Amino acid sequence: MNQKLFAFAIAATLVAPMAADADVKLSGVIQGEITSSQVGNGDEDRKTLTKDKEGAIFNSGPNLLTFDIDEKLGGGLAAYARYQGTFSTSDNAGITGKEAYLGLKTPSFFLRYGKLTGAYKSSYSLIDPWAATSLQARGTGGGMSGGRYNSVTWDATSNTFKTNATWDATNNTFKTGEAASTKDAGMGLSNSGYVEGALEAGMKMAGFTGRIQGVVDDNSDMNGAGLLELLYNAPGDTFTMWLSGAYTDLNLKDTAKDLGNSATGNSNASNDNGLGNWKIGGQFKLGPALTLGLQYEDAEIGTFDNNPDGGKYILGSVDFMMNNFSLAAWVGTYLSDIADNARLKDDQGNAIDEDALSWALGGKYLFSKRTMVYAGYRQTDSDNDYRDEDVFALGLKHSF
Numbered sequence: 001m002n003q004k005l006f007a008f009a010i011a012a013t014l015v016a017p018m019a020a021d022a023d024v025k026l027s028g029v030i031q032g033e034i035t036s037s038q039v040g041n042g043d044e045d046r047k048t049l050t051k052d053k054e055g056a057i058f059n060s061g062p063n064l065l066t067f068d069i070d071e072k073l074g075g076g077l078a079a080y081a082r083y084q085g086t087f088s089t090s091d092n093a094g095i096t097g098k099e100a101y102l103g104l105k106t107p108s109f110f111l112r113y114g115k116l117t118g119a120y121k122s123s124y125s126l127i128d129p130w131a132a133t134s135l136q137a138r139g140t141g142g143g144m145s146g147g148r149y150n151s152v153t154w155d156a157t158s159n160t161f162k163t164n165a166t167w168d169a170t171n172n173t174f175k176t177g178e179a180a181s182t183k184d185a186g187m188g189l190s191n192s193g194y195v196e197g198a199l200e201a202g203m204k205m206a207g208f209t210g211r212i213q214g215v216v217d218d219n220s221d222m223n224g225a226g227l228l229e230l231l232y233n234a235p236g237d238t239f240t241m242w243l244s245g246a247y248t249d250l251n252l253k254d255t256a257k258d259l260g261n262s263a264t265g266n267s268n269a270s271n272d273n274g275l276g277n278w279k280i281g282g283q284f285k286l287g288p289a290l291t292l293g294l295q296y297e298d299a300e301i302g303t304f305d306n307n308p309d310g311g312k313y314i315l316g317s318v319d320f321m322m323n324n325f326s327l328a329a330w331v332g333t334y335l336s337d338i339a340d341n342a343r344l345k346d347d348q349g350n351a352i353d354e355d356a357l358s359w360a361l362g363g364k365y366l367f368s369k370r371t372m373v374y375a376g377y378r379q380t381d382s383d384n385d386y387r388d389e390d391v392f393a394l395g396l397k398h399s400f
Contacts, residue, residue, distance in 0.1 A: 022071035022079075029062040031055035032089040033395040035134050040386050054086045054096070055132070058391065059139040059147055059192070062132040063087050064098065076106045082114075098194060109203050116198045118188035119213045119229040120246040126283045127293040129319040129328035134393040135360040135378045138191040141389075142356030142380055143315045143332025144295070145190035145277060145302035189225060189246035190277055190302030196222060207233045224249045241282040246301065249274035275300040281315075293317035293330075305354040305387070307338040324366045328376075331359040353383035362393075370399045 035057045038046045055061020069081040081102040085095035103112025124138060125131035137143025188195035195213055197220050202211030213227040225248040233240045281295030293316065300310035317330035336354035362376015373396050380389040 022069050025068045025070075026066070027068070027400060028065045029055070029397065029399045030089065031061050031063055031132075031395060031397040033057050033061070033134055033393055035394075036392040037389065039389045051090045052088055055089055055397075056134045056136075056395075057393075058134040059136060060086075060132070061089075062397070063089060065095070066099075073104075078105050079103075080105055080112075103200075108205050109201075111199075111201050113199050115194050115196045116188075116200055116213060118190075118193060118195045118246065119200070119211050119227040120189060120244045120277060120279070121191050121193065122229060123231065123240075123242045123244060123281065124191040126240055126242070127281050127295045127315060127317055128330055129291075129293075129317055129326075130330065130360050130362065130376065130378075133374065133395060134391055135362055135376045137315055137317075137330050137332050137358065137360070139302075140380070140391075141332060141358040141360070141378060142304045142313070142334030142382065142387075143330060143358050144279075144297055144313050145299040145304075146192040147190075147302065187222065187225070187248070187301065189227065189248060189275075190299065192302060195225065195227065196220070198227075207235065209233070222248070237285060239282060239284045241280075243278075243280045245276065245278040247274060247276040248301075275310075277301050279313075289321045291319040291321075303336075304334045304356055304382075305336055305338060305384070307336065307354065309337040309339050311336045311338070311354070326364040326366070327362075328364065329359065329361040331357075333357050334382075354387075356380055356382035356384075356387065372397050 031052075032050075033052055033056055034048065034050050036046060036048050037058070049057050051057065052063075053060055055063035063086050064084055065087070066082065066084045069079075071079045073079055079102070082099050084097070084099040086098050087093060087095055097115065099115055099117060101112045101114025101116055103110060105111070124144065128137045128144070130136045131138075134140075138146030140146075187193060188198075195215065197217050198213045198215055200211055200213045202209065209229070209231045211229050215222040215225045217223055225246070227244075227246045229242065229244045231240065231242040277297065277299040279295055279297035279299075281293065281297075284292045284294075286292065295313075295315045297313040297315070298310065299313065303311045304313075305311065312335045313332060314335075315330060315332040317328070319326055319328040334354075334356040338354055358378070358380040360376060360378035362374060364372050364374040366372045373394075375394045376392075378389075378391045378393070380387065382388055
């Protein structure tokens, strides 16, 4: 038996005896897509893809199986826990662990520990009407920070980044390898991913939610990372506002240079100041049919061009509901802060700008509250043609 499935079976077995003393709820989402995509400067042929990663072909989708456990302890105090796994629709690749935590809570305070959705990430679906699909703004679009996008390699000989990009059919992505400037594009500190071994404390009061997450394990690669979210939800859900930040003092910048400097005894080998992201945004409902969103983000982790100097994102979105049909769109711009001496070079050695404009437009038809079909188009137009992308997507999503 697949080891991941075996672990999931054990977790389910452990949960079952608790049902007599606690509320145990099983929920989930299953999604499948087909896309037609062209990535890069046009040298690659358009590709039809169906093999997904956790429900979506580009980035990660919503495929989840979730066990939520809640037990009342008296005096307003409750114990709660979650085990969550994700899987691929196309080849049923098995269960990959996502959130797994336990904690205590009251109506106004909560404390938990485990593998958590990053506090920085938690609001991303409020601003993006195409979240968790191949039309989303994070990761593959210049709309918000996320997973690695069209990674580049560091050429130590010429002391610059190179863009000899190729299609990676195994991972269904367009990239040239892992950039030397970051250890990982997300690490749970951008709009993608989860934070492992995190301790979270938070409060809820009169529509206000505040939470802080931290990693304090000296043996953890993420030791020293911290995340913060402040969120206000107005009465009647008329609007929601958020301010989020994430920071790590890990030695992530210019790793290739640091290795070379260390070998030569250069005293500037570890002259790094850490990396951080912050964003402010809001979702506004103008009646039951129209929802608008606007967000500004300043990011150094999970940026569109993977550069160590970061960049800025401005993202706007609209979702208009008519009976069972929703017309949804977003448009985002990315302004790179990359330094001139670290700028990507073309084959002639000329510097390439990294600014980008991205947008997505599509429709969703809701058969019910749990089942919908959707279709749309997403485009990224960058000054660096290697990062250009256009995607048509058709998908079906079912929740339970």
